[in-house]
Amino acid sequence: MTEQLWNHGVKKLKPYIPGKSIEDVKKELGLTEIIRMASNENPYGPSPKAIAAAGEALMQTHLYPEPSNRELRGKLGELHKVDPDRILISNGADNVLLIIGQAFVNPGDEVVYCSPTFPVYRTSTVMMGGVPVEVPLTADHKFDLEAMLNHVTPKTKLIYICNPNNPTGTVVDSNQLRSFLQRVPKHVVVVLDEAYAEFISIEQYKSGIDYMNEGFPVISVRTFSKLYGLAAARVGYAIAPAELLQPMLAVREPFPVTRASDAAARAALEDVEYTNFILAENLKGMKFLSAELAKFGYETVESYANFIFVDTKEDVQPLYDGVMKEGFIIRPCTSFGYPHHFRLTIGTHEQNERFIAALHKVKAGKTTTI
Ligand SMILES: Cc1ncc(COP(=O)(O)O)c(C=O)c1O
Numbered sequence: 001m002t003e004q005l006w007n008h009g010v011k012k013l014k015p016y017i018p019g020k021s022i023e024d025v026k027k028e029l030g031l032t033e034i035i036r037m038a039s040n041e042n043p044y045g046p047s048p049k050a051i052a053a054a055g056e057a058l059m060q061t062h063l064y065p066e067p068s069n070r071e072l073r074g075k076l077g078e079l080h081k082v083d084p085d086r087i088l089i090s091n092g093a094d095n096v097l098l099i100i101g102q103a104f105v106n107p108g109d110e111v112v113y114c115s116p117t118f119p120v121y122r123t124s125t126v127m128m129g130g131v132p133v134e135v136p137l138t139a140d141h142k143f144d145l146e147a148m149l150n151h152v153t154p155k156t157k158l159i160y161i162c163n164p165n166n167p168t169g170t171v172v173d174s175n176q177l178r179s180f181l182q183r184v185p186k187h188v189v190v191v192l193d194e195a196y197a198e199f200i201s202i203e204q205y206k207s208g209i210d211y212m213n214e215g216f217p218v219i220s221v222r223t224f225s226k227l228y229g230l231a232a233a234r235v236g237y238a239i240a241p242a243e244l245l246q247p248m249l250a251v252r253e254p255f256p257v258t259r260a261s262d263a264a265a266r267a268a269l270e271d272v273e274y275t276n277f278i279l280a281e282n283l284k285g286m287k288f289l290s291a292e293l294a295k296f297g298y299e300t301v302e303s304y305a306n307f308i309f310v311d312t313k314e315d316v317q318p319l320y321d322g323v324m325k326e327g328f329i330i331r332p333c334t335s336f337g338y339p340h341h342f343r344l345t346i347g348t349h350e351q352n353e354r355f356i357a358a359l360h361k362v363k364a365g366k367t368t369t370i
Helices: 022-029 048-058 070-080 093-104 120-126 145-150 174-183 208-213 242-251 259-270 272-294 317-325 349-363
Strands: 087-090 110-115 131-136 156-162 189-193 218-223 236-239 307-311 341-345
Touching (some): 022 317, 048 259, 070 236, 070 259, 087 093, 087 242, 093 156, 093 218, 093 236, 093 242, 110 145, 120 131, 120 156, 145 156, 208 236, 272 307, 317 349
Parallel strands (some): 110 131, 110 156, 156 189, 189 218
Antiparallel strands (some): 087 236, 218 236, 307 341
């Protein structure tokens, strides 16, 4: 009976099944230390300057936040060389993606993206009565720009490109992206989810923001959860031309980001030395893990993010269970349609070494019995 009361779009949603929480695993297995390499968090945490700034801002928690995040937008505008009025801040990129659905998708509108990818594109589409059009990734696990273009119809409203893609870590070629953007019909809005874009280590790589600055009508979605290590602070943003930002601003809630989170994000942007350190460590960790994982006969896909997509060539579940008993949470990719793969977040050097040691133990059949 009560289901009859539900919104039609909500009825079609599959509930989000999050990865296991550190707290749950500790309790379940009676372990005191758990290292999560499953959620693409920054293993070093945020800049100490961001923590200090958040602490100070907490003193003003009785006051509503400044609603337009003017200062933070100013800093982001400088960083990306865009007018701060082209920036919308909200509580995480997740929320920005929901705002995009609310702002653009009418019942029956088609939304094209490749699959497997980040599941929120589907959620934000279905919630609004839109129709997700899922196109397979290319054989080398990249977003298939040509195939997406071939699926555009008069009903298409949005195209999402996850770049780098979660869970594969792959990027689209930036010249191919330009050619694609030139050919997208005018009635379609292209959204580039660039949650991991800061990790792309290709010289001269052009992002959605570069293309927006050149006049292409694209929305770039970004987050402070990854490079800046502020996942719990929940700060994400969109950069878009004025006419695309306008409906998004209309549906954004008035105070989506707390004072502490806004202050942390501003301080994090200033600590360039810290983010350079994170980027360098991530690259080192990526190299180390790829080389070590290859010794198990596993295949990895070249990744431009802070995680790596690993093909174990066998059912991944026993490995997932095994490393968990050793205190590591990884992300099996079965729910993404890859029963042999797992996604591994790059840890600190010590975490990476310990993970490889745990994997050796599991593969040798010497796992801890609980
Ligand atoms: C591709 C992608 N987009 C968006 C998000 C959401 O980020 P946020 O923590 O800012 O909500 C994630 C989080 O993992 C992601 O992987």
